[in-house]
Amino acid sequence: MKYAKIKTKDNRVFEGYLVNETSEFIIIKLKNGYNIGIRNQDILELNKEEIESKYENIEYKKLESRNNKISILATGGTILSKIDYRTGGVHMLTKLEELISLVPDLLDYVEIKNIEIPFSIASEDMLPDNWIEIGKILVKLLNDDVNGVTILHGTDTMHYTSAALSFIIKNLNKPVSITGSQRSSDRPSSDAFFNLLSSAVYDNSDIAEIAVVMHGTSSDIFAYAHRGTKVRKMHTERRDAFQSINSLPLAKIFPYNKKIEIIDNNYRKRNNNSPYLDDKICKKVALIKTYPGSDPDIIKYYVDKNYKGIVIEGTGFGHVPTNTIDKKYSWIENIKYGIERGTIFVMTSQTIFGRTNPFVYSNARLLYNLGVIYAEDMHPETAYVKLMYVLGHTENYDEVKKMFLTNIAGEIGEKSFYEFFNKE
Amino acid sequence: MKYAKIKTKDNRVFEGYLVNETSEFIIIKLKNGYNIGIRNQDILELNKEEIESKYENIEYKKLESRNNKISILATGGTILSKIDYRTGGVHMLTKLEELISLVPDLLDYVEIKNIEIPFSIASEDMLPDNWIEIGKILVKLLNDDVNGVTILHGTDTMHYTSAALSFIIKNLNKPVSITGSQRSSDRPSSDAFFNLLSSAVYDNSDIAEIAVVMHGTSSDIFAYAHRGTKVRKMHTERRDAFQSINSLPLAKIFPYNKKIEIIDNNYRKRNNNSPYLDDKICKKVALIKTYPGSDPDIIKYYVDKNYKGIVIEGTGFGHVPTNTIDKKYSWIENIKYGIERGTIFVMTSQTIFGRTNPFVYSNARLLYNLGVIYAEDMHPETAYVKLMYVLGHTENYDEVKKMFLTNIAGEIGEKSFYEFFNKE
Known part of the structure; x- marks a missing residue:
């Protein structure tokens, strides 16, 4: 892993992990979690050094045990993709480690017990059969010794999947967050790191619900955990594209402080049930x-x-x-x-x-x-x-x-609920 | 027209025009524009007197000329409907006068030169042929000596009609507002009066655009004029159901002060062109x-x-x-x-x-x-x-x-526009 120190022609200084270098610019990850892109033509001095990273080639199961254990179920999407700066196209990351290595905070906070990648697809290609496949693996991961599970998913149809899992997973015992990103993880403005960290915080909470965990505003202040049946992608490109529909979000998450603030107290609590899959769905x-x-x-x-x-x-x-x-x-x-x-x-x-x-x-x-x-x-x-x-x-x-018309997973709300959008 | 003075058993006093009387309650229109419903069982004293109303059986064309002349084109919808308090069903008003008589402020502010009612339908039944029919009459009204035209329309498909008129009316010279209501005009919480008055204010403005004029918030503070091609009904029941999509509203209207505040300065100005209809649309x-x-x-x-x-x-x-x-x-x-x-x-x-x-x-x-x-x-x-x-x-x-991909009526916005909702 490379570490870069940059001095620009107008005398500003930046340092951080080297994320990408092209013929036009260089991207580094700053300490505060942001990526920044600097044009080569603006650079006065550039020092790169090879550093040993505790995040590279991690053998997850060998990490010393911590309290905060989670597993990751990765299915594809922008969060697992990377821009090819030569063609402008977006490619899948070859290793999830590449992504995790860019979120140093994550491994200081949680131990990642298992990683499962059943397939890696853009979410517009997600089919009802994929929901079932995800459900099967999710049940296995939930029955293991972890606090919660993070599902990585493309954002286009994330809310269809979150609704499906809310119905087909029975006896849910732990938090399950579904997250992704609106910009690929090597872009300066990527939301991948913030969302991933927010998901880890959710996974260690007391809320045993399937939630979409994504940016709450367009800046890096907090994320929302939206109930899986009451959420929808409402913008093509904004980081806070996901909105709770006819309900308040379950919680607000401040990932840098590892803090979660409950908004809707009427949630399913962490419990000792044994989750199982009810995979009977009709595709017609x-x-x-x-x-x-x-x-x-x-x-x-x-x-x-x-x-x-x-x-x-x-x-x-x-x-x-x-x-x-x-x-x-x-x-x-x-x-x-x-x-x-x-x-x-x-x-x-x-x-x-x-x-x-x-x-x-x-x-x-x-x-x-x-x-x-x-x-x-x-x-x-x-x-x-x-x-x-x-x-x-x-x-x-x-x-x-x-x-x-019977409430199964919070999908039918109170008659009195009358809010438009999340205006907090 | 009847005027009622009511004293309730808990010693409150209300007076105003009598809107409706049923076996259960009585509705009166207060001076501040609100309707209020009072249960018969709560009434201690009720005095009704027949008063002469300047708003009943108005002969529009005989009113002395004022500066603020508008015409109304009514097509149906909730704003033209009335609840049958026996059956709970909603019926069409027989006369537009019934509605106008409930908005005293309106006739103090504008002269209504013409009223056209080509048909009276719920807007879910509106067809592309109806858009053309509305367009024909609209052109006629616009070529007359008025400041603007108010179209009354059901809210369900109001935004489809506003978009259609934006494309098929050429050389638009004056303001055209499309308005309606989310609750029928004899309900205590009706938004009909507020919206009608807001439309009249828009019609006398300098903005020669087709706009949807509806409540801006859930209370009676201001209305928005949304550009006809950039608006959508975003809630089943809220009074501020209409939202500008990927654009700011054209203007904010304070109907009680007859004030309009421009939000988007980039609008088409009132002009001396001769509007005409371009009715070539493909229904396939x-x-x-x-x-x-x-x-x-x-x-x-x-x-x-x-x-x-x-x-x-x-x-x-x-x-x-x-x-x-x-x-x-x-x-x-x-x-x-x-x-x-x-x-x-x-x-x-x-x-x-x-x-x-x-x-x-x-x-x-x-x-x-x-x-x-x-x-x-x-x-x-x-x-x-x-x-x-x-x-x-x-x-x-x-x-x-x-x-x-060529902008015809403001339907293609600036690339930099990035707002989610009207958060003002």
């Missing part, structure tokens, strides 16, 4: 959005393909076009068509925030009376994952409705 | 969302139905599943299938906030190289409406791409 479920001019025959398309469930992202409180003027745009007849064939319909709202309600307007009451299940305050992605889970267990309408 | 456009396990054959479904354009709500920066393990989940082949047949593909993000970017990850670069058009920072609904507009003018790929 679709998620469809309505909009002005949308084609209701799309319902028929899925029903005729033998789909068991359809989650609709309606408008407002949960409405669909009911046009009486131009029947070809009316969704009602097609929903009837599906219901007559046993398809389960769940209604959510494309507003993302807020609770659905079939009782305010007659157009929605009509759907409700037909048998459409209104998803309370579940946002569309969580409703989609939950319907897959429920239909994996029963296809009987009454049982589906009952199970779907 | 679909909006599809990807998610883990989503069926890519949905692309074929639309392509084979001869759809000209497909807007994809991808994940993150604009990604779709590219699975190499299980080809049946890969979207790439199907997108190729569509492109080979001349279908235009536009990529947006289901994060709603943030800018798409095909250059960060190779999966997206692949799509970009195939010819998928990345929608910059347009959110999915605006991209959908814009693609309809563009395909109404040309189906040539190069021309579509050029027109789609």
Whole structure:
């Protein structure tokens, strides 16, 4: 591992681990955890020395035992990737050690007992079968002698996976954090280190819930632990892209102080249960959005393909076009068509925030009376994952409705909750 | 019109216009603009008197001329509806006068020159043909001697209509506000009056843009005027459900002071152009969302139905599943299938906030190289409406791409814009 001391032409001095060197600039990791990029043309003096790193080629299991033991389950994503500065493309890190070596604080704080990397994919490629595969390994890691488990995951579909694990892992006994990064770990502005450290703090907490742990603001002050069923990626690029939906985050984490502040006291506590996997999910479920001019025959398309469930992202409180003027745009007849064939319909709202309600307007009451299940305050992605889970267990309408509207993992919130965003 | 004075059993006194009386309670409109509902059982004394109202049976055109003239174009929605307190259902107001009579301040401030009610529908039933119909009447009203026009509209799809009007009305010369309410106008907590008055203030401003004018917070302090192409309903029930997406609002409006504060100085100014309608839109456009396990054959479904354009709500920066393990989940082949047949593909993000970017990850670069058009920072609904507009003018790929990526009505924002929500 290389250590660099740099003096710039305007007399500033920087030193830290050498992260990357290109023909244009050099990136070093400062003591405060930030990476900084300096243009070669601005450098007056550069001294590099080879130093022995306690973080390189770590034999995890041989570290002397500490109190804070965690395991890592890595599945891919930006946090495991690295920019190729020649092509601009992003590549996977060959070794997780490369990443960990860049977070010195991490190994001062926790012992990493196990690392499992079942696959390494971009999260847009994550499939329901991957959720099950992750779940299997997670159960194994949770039954081991660790305080918690950190899952590394791409951010694009992290909230789908966090919802899925919340439903399929039963008897959860310890904290499970899912984290990732919005910028690859060798970029000056990478959020990888901050998030990884925050996850380790969460893993050593008292909260036995599946949580997405990511930056709480755009600066390095605190991270949020968002409940796995109530979180969504709400920005393409910001570090604080993840937001709790219709709920407050579980906790606020200050990674540099190793401090966690509980926000929602109503959480599942660390316990001595034995977690296990309930992997029965139905993959014949679709998620469809309505909009002005949308084609209701799309319902028929899925029903005729033998789909068991359809989650609709309606408008407002949960409405669909009911046009009486131009029947070809009316969704009602097609929903009837599906219901007559046993398809389960769940209604959510494309507003993302807020609770659905079939009782305010007659157009929605009509759907409700037909048998459409209104998803309370579940946002569309969580409703989609939950319907897959429920239909994996029963296809009987009454049982589906009952199970779907029963709180399994904090996905159905208090009726009084009315906050918009995390404005803290 | 009735005026009521109420004394309650706990000695409080209320007076105001009588809005509604039921077997359970009475609603009156207080001087401060709020409605209040009082249970009959709590009432000690109730005095009602018939008063002559300057707001009843108004003959709009006979009012003495004031400087502040506006016209109203009413299309339906909650703002034009009234609760039936016997059934709990919501009905349409028979006369717009009923509504206006509840906003005394309005007629002290503006003269309403014309009222047009082409139809009265819930906005989930709004179709692209309705946008055109509204556009035709709007042009007529704008060419008349008024300062601006207020459009009353259901909130569910208000942002689709505001985007559509932004594209199809050319040479816009005056302010056009679109407003509505989240609660019907006879409810104690109705936002109808506040929004209507805010719209009137906007209509008399210097901003010649199509704007959604709705509550800025959950209390009656100010409204925002959101640019028609950069706004979205983001909550099922809150009064401040509308949020500017990837942009700041145009202005903040304090209706009780008749004051408007410009936020974005880069707006189109009131001018002497002659507005006209460009009604060429293509209705064969679909909006599809990807998610883990989503069926890519949905692309074929639309392509084979001869759809000209497909807007994809991808994940993150604009990604779709590219699975190499299980080809049946890969979207790439199907997108190729569509492109080979001349279908235009536009990529947006289901994060709603943030800018798409095909250059960060190779999966997206692949799509970009195939010819998928990345929608910059347009959110999915605006991209959908814009693609309809563009395909109404040309189906040539190069021309579509050029027109789609050219700013028409403020829909493409600055690259540096990075705000999440309106946190003011």
